[in-house]
Amino acid sequence: MNIGEFKMINGRLMGWIATRTIDLPRLYLRKVESSNDRAPAFEIGALNVGNRVVQIGALWQAIANATGEVFLQGSIDDPSLPEPLPIALFGKLEEGFRVAWRRPQRRDDFFAPSRGQRGDDGGMGEGAGDMGDRGGFGGSTAGADGTLMGAGGAGEAPLVDDDVPF
Template sequence: MNIGEVQNVNGRLTGSIATRTIDLPRIGLRKVESTSDRAPLYEILTLNVARRWVQIGALWEAASKKTGEAFLAGSVDDPGLPEPLPVALFPTEDGGYTIAWRRETLRAEFNGGFGASQRSYDERGQSGFGESTAGADGSLMGRNDLDDEVPY
């Protein structure tokens, strides 16, 4: 899901990020000068309430496993956020970037996803709520202990 953009204006990368709960109307990317191969490529900056530039994230160069396409990956973080917001920035033709929110994919503690199985519904079998008690016409089947006269 696209949540912002960055334009290259006179050699400066500036833009915005907006989601349902986050509104950063002015962000900037500052190139990181480092000899370390583990250093980020850019710092993500924004104006705070006192109109000072503060760092809220960092971006590293990444590549798509499927296509090999280069992009920037990192996160936006602030003490006011419940958790860091992972983002990916994809280059545009004008030298800027489209900012996309990216969900962390597989999590081992939840069996490969955010609490959901990676298998389709049909492959799950009968490990859920069990078989239906409704017949093809919607009538109650296989349960004789329910009293239809008692209102819910």
């Protein structure tokens, strides 16, 4: 979804971003000069209530895997926002940029691989945390009747001390 634009105006990259709850009418992009490969390509600035330009985000150059298109991606963040706003800028310096926003996809932490050793087949090695179809939680320690299983042998009392004071 497009939520703004940036264009070259009097030698400065200026633009705006607006959503239903956010209105940033005067934003600035400042090119970052750095020899560090991990440095952003641009810093995003906005005027605060005292008419000072403050940095509210940064953009890094990225390349789309499917098309090879070069674009800028980053986020806007400020203590007044409930969470950072991820954005991407598409276009060219000479023509201007469209600002797009996409809701980030949530990661499903329950299906992330465990940190155990991987076997030769790429799977998890024995004892490294069987994820199976249980979502990564491993096997149950409760029997069919709800009692603790596997703490002692069959018929033995579980090795649990319920008399520990809090």
